[in-house]
Amino acid sequence: RAKQEQKGEWLFLDADAQRQSVERQRLLADIRAGLAGDQFRLLYQPKVCLRTGGVIGVEALIRWEHPEKGTLSPMQFLPALEYHPLMISIGEWVISQALRQMTVWDSEGLALDVGVNIAAVHLQHPDFATRLAGALARYPHVAPQRLDLEILETAALGELDKAGSIIRECESLGVTFSLDDFGTGYSSLSYLKKLPVRTLKIDQGFVSSALLNGDDRAILKGIIGLSHAFDKKLVAEGVETMEHGKLLIRLGCYHAQGYAIARPMKPEKIAAWKKQWRPYPEWSAGEYVK
């Protein structure tokens, strides 16, 4: 009887797993068609200096203009690709598209640096550096130094020493690296020690709760201190209000992105945004208080 029940449960799991895998197969086929059919877009969100208002660059964020489902955000389709080679196809499309966009902006007199998000599986692909070099070679007028690769602290990065050597190989091409969502991983300090990144991106969670919560403010302070100790650049994510920016300035973090500055936008909107953008007066007046 117990055996039968067990068997029943297995059958149930099987059916469920089967349904999931059918759905996933359908999504994968859809994504493949979407890539072929030019349904993906990059939006760009400015990164600025809160005090001077200077634009440091933009981050490319993918969207899927699905013919039936409308605009899909990355969290609606990227997780299904976590361990799938299609993630590499998407990643390569993102890199090329960002480089192409830089040449378009250049021709309009907007020399912007661009950050792109790179999935761990993609970074770890044995040909990553070679294919990145290939993409850069197709855009010889874009200095590789202007491309920043944002990587997440995730278990999928696997052997940190190996990831570290891939990063060094890519850096020898000129590109730079940022650790995205810094502080949310399970071993941020090992990542900081082992991965030769240039920038830490403070996760938006710390920024939004730092105003309300002393512990998160302490973590935020700690991360800012770490960035100085390790000689890393810093960018805070998720600056949604004037107060967020003011607090960051007070704690000594000047570079940021977030809705209080600009939402992710279509590339053709960036020039007009840049022309009218001014930091809050409270930010320019802000002082670093120890």
Ligand code: C2E
């Ligand atoms: P991320 O790299 O940490 O990007 C920041 C996310 O926060 C973006 O969401 C952005 O739209 C959102 N955001 C920006 N400012 C604010 C703010 O002030 N408040 C709040 N609440 N959110 C803000 P998005 O575009 O939905 O992207 C989510 C994540 O998907 C990204 O997090 C990144 O990890 C991943 N992603 C996005 N584009 C790509 C891509 O091209 N390739 C890969 N592999 N991952 C991508």
Ligand code: MG
């Ligand atoms: Mg990012």
Ligand code: MG
């Ligand atoms: Mg982030």
Ligand code: MG
């Ligand atoms: Mg994130």
